[in-house]
Amino acid sequence: MAVVLGRLLGIAFLVCFGTGLYSHFLQNPLPWMVFPTRPRSLYQLSQGIHITAGIACFPLILGKLYVVFPDLFQTPPIKNFVNFLERASITIFISASLVQITTGLLNTYQWYPFPFSFRQVHFALSFVIIGSLAIHIGTKLPLISRYWTRSRSFDAEGNLLLDDADLPLTKADVAAELAETTREPVGAVSRRVDGLTGRVFDWIDSAPPRVDTATQARVSRRGFVATIAVTTAAVIALTAGQSFRVLDAINVFAPRKNFVGPNGLPVNRTAQAAQVTDADTGADWALSVSRGATVKLYTRADLEAMTQHSVDLPIACVEGWSQMASWRGVRLRDLLDGVGAHADEDLRLTSLEKKGGFRVTEMGHEFAQDDLTLVALEVNGNPLDLDHGFPARVIAPGRPGVLQTKWLSKLEVI
Amino acid sequence: MSATSLKNWQVALTVVGLLLLALGAYVMVDTVKPVKIAGVALWLLLALVIHDGIIAFVTFGVAFLLRKAGRKIPIAVLAIVQAGLVVCSIFAIIVLPAAYKKSIGVSNATVLPLDYAPSLVVFWAVTVVLTALAVVGYTALARRQKARPSITQA
Numbered sequence: 127m128a129v130v131l132g133r134l135l136g137i138a139f140l141v142c143f144g145t146g147l148y149s150h151f152l153q154n155p156l157p158w159m160v161f162p163t164r165p166r167s168l169y170q171l172s173q174g175i176h177i178t179a180g181i182a183c184f185p186l187i188l189g190k191l192y193v194v195f196p197d198l199f200q201t202p203p204i205k206n207f208v209n210f211l212e213r214a215s216i217t218i219f220i221s222a223s224l225v226q227i228t229t230g231l232l233n234t235y236q237w238y239p240f241p242f243s244f245r246q247v248h249f250a251l252s253f254v255i256i257g258s259l260a261i262h263i264g265t266k267l268p269l270i271s272r273y274w275t276r277s278r279s280f281d282a283e284g285n286l287l288l289d290d291a292d293l294p295l296t297k298a299d300v301a302a303e304l305a306e307t308t309r310e311p312v313g314a315v316s317r318r319v320d321g322l323t324g325r326v327f328d329w330i331d332s333a334p335p336r337v338d339t340a341t342q343a344r345v346s347r348r349g350f351v352a353t354i355a356v357t358t359a360a361v362i363a364l365t366a367g368q369s370f371r372v373l374d375a376i377n378v379f380a381p382r383k384n385f386v387g388p389n390g391l392p393v394n395r396t397a398q399a400a401q402v403t404d405a406d407t408g409a410d411w412a413l414s415v416s417r418g419a420t421v422k423l424y425t426r427a428d429l430e431a432m433t434q435h436s437v438d439l440p441i442a443c444v445e446g447w448s449q450m451a452s453w454r455g456v457r458l459r460d461l462l463d464g465v466g467a468h469a470d471e472d473l474r475l476t477s478l479e480k481k482g483g484f485r486v487t488e489m490g491h492e493f494a495q496d497d498l499t500l501v502a503l504e505v506n507g508n509p510l511d512l513d514h515g516f517p518a519r520v521i522a523p524g525r526p527g528v529l530q531t532k533w534l535s536k537l538e539v540i
Numbered sequence: 541m542s543a544t545s546l547k548n549w550q551v552a553l554t555v556v557g558l559l560l561l562a563l564g565a566y567v568m569v570d571t572v573k574p575v576k577i578a579g580v581a582l583w584l585l586l587a588l589v590i591h592d593g594i595i596a597f598v599t600f601g602v603a604f605l606l607r608k609a610g611r612k613i614p615i616a617v618l619a620i621v622q623a624g625l626v627v628c629s630i631f632a633i634i635v636l637p638a639a640y641k642k643s644i645g646v647s648n649a650t651v652l653p654l655d656y657a658p659s660l661v662v663f664w665a666v667t668v669v670l671t672a673l674a675v676v677g678y679t680a681l682a683r684r685q686k687a688r689p690s691i692t693q694a
Contacts, residue, residue, distance in 0.1 A: 188633075232637065237637075237641045240583055242576040251568075259557070350623075353626050383654055
């Protein structure tokens with residue numbers, strides 16, 4: 127059972143790790159990195175899976191901890207070096223993964239009651255978790271290998287086949303071991319019941335075990351795995367609607383809901399939070415597009431006078447929610463052609479917002495030159511709301527929402 | 541898997557694990573201020589205290605009481621009731637923080653827009669009803685099977 131749940135939990139953590147790394151490098155690319163722009167919902171998919179798998183880790187990790195919790199009370203606490211390594215790695219794993227999924231969940235609704243920065247710590251802990259998981263799997267590999275497949279774990283009647291080493295010692299085992307080590311005759315073996323601990327354990331053991339037969343054991347084992355499976359499925363079904371439209375109708379517990387917000391879209395950072403005011407976006411506003419010494423300025427009327435394109439692209443937030451929307455505006459490549467940009471040149475985007483880690487961002491040429499990338503002026507048939515980036519924002523396929531710069535001010539070819 | 545190949549895998553996984561731990565520690569020291577690292581350490585410690593000191597002992601206590609006191613309840617009924625408790629508890633862990641955050645205020649109206657606390661109460665009620673129905677259904681089925689004369693195959 128520990129192997130079954132551990133396998134699911136391991137897969138969930140690896141999925142979170144892989145999709146998390148993808149999201150991290152999209153936001154902090156290494157110089158040589160180029161990213162796919164299709165399918166257009168790639169980031170919606172990868173980050174939706176990241177958050178959904180992260181939430182699914184709650185029932186999986188609690189189930190796994192429940193199965194192995196008797197090991198917590200093992201005596202002596204440390205048996206040998208391998209056992210020390212195993213216990214140290216699992217302590218780090220439990221602690222780091224509980225902090226990771228808890229702070230991750232709180233981050234999905236922008237709640238930061240913890241005394242550290244979320245992004246950096248989430249990134250660093252991901253290596254700690256996968257590292258301690260690898261060590262844990264390494265130390266437990268003989269057990270995992272032994273019980274990995276169904277055919278090696280159960281007989282034809284469905285009874286669990288335990289190795290002798292995995293079974294608890296019986297009084298007869300102890301008597302047999304003693305008989306091998308001493309020539310003295312060995313009498314009846316009984317538990318010492320003096321002292322508080324002895325009396326408590328004697329009281330516990332005086333009850334016959336709950337699970338008496340193989341059938342009962344099967345009911346108990348299958349019941350628990352089924353419970354965790356049903357809970358995990360329910361958690362996914364009732365929250366994943368924030369990322370995947372197909373589950374929107376039963377989204378009752380996710381931090382976001384599709385179609386709720388200005389322009390029928392949720393908002394991550396409002397204009398007020400970004401300190402962008404009507405004065406910044408009024409008649410004086412103009413978008414500056416430059417390459418070296420060549421600079422062109424476009425008012426909103428200038429942009430509206432250019433050839434308009436319509437695209438359907440999701441706004442996919444790093445915090446997990448996503449929603450498809452219909453955008454209309456000027457193709458970014460047309461603006462870049464206007465200043466003579468080359469197809470392999472990247473772009474720096476600056477927002478009107480006064481401060482924030484994403485006020486100035488960069489966009490790789492694969493996104494800048496894509497047919498679907500727009501400087502959007504409208505969404506869902508209406509002019510952009512101020513909270514969605516009026517007078518103009520970027521929308522590109524396969525990019526995190528934080529990089530879909532709102533309240534555009536400058537585009538610089540670099 | 542042969543003993544040698546098992547050993548090689550164990551060594552490889554342990555080495556990769558140690559390297560990743562070192563990378564995680566480096567990233568932490570490189571990108572997070574020392575005072576914030578102390579905050580991380582505090583939360584890691586709190587997670588252990590909550591797990592080892594609270595969750596494990598509560599689980600131990602419940603398992604212990606069920607073993608000692610629940611001898612007269614059929615194991616399938618016990619499994620159904622435990623399943624109901626597990627479902628309700630895990631949803632509480634996931635949804636209650638959202639309900640609390642909504643009550644103290646959110647950064648904008650599109651964050652936590654749903655009725656989390658009332659929905660959780662409805663979810664709990666549905667789970668309790670389903671659990672009760674499952675127990676009643678199982679008990680009735682078990683009684684009927686017990687009353688029916690057994691048929692043995694020749």
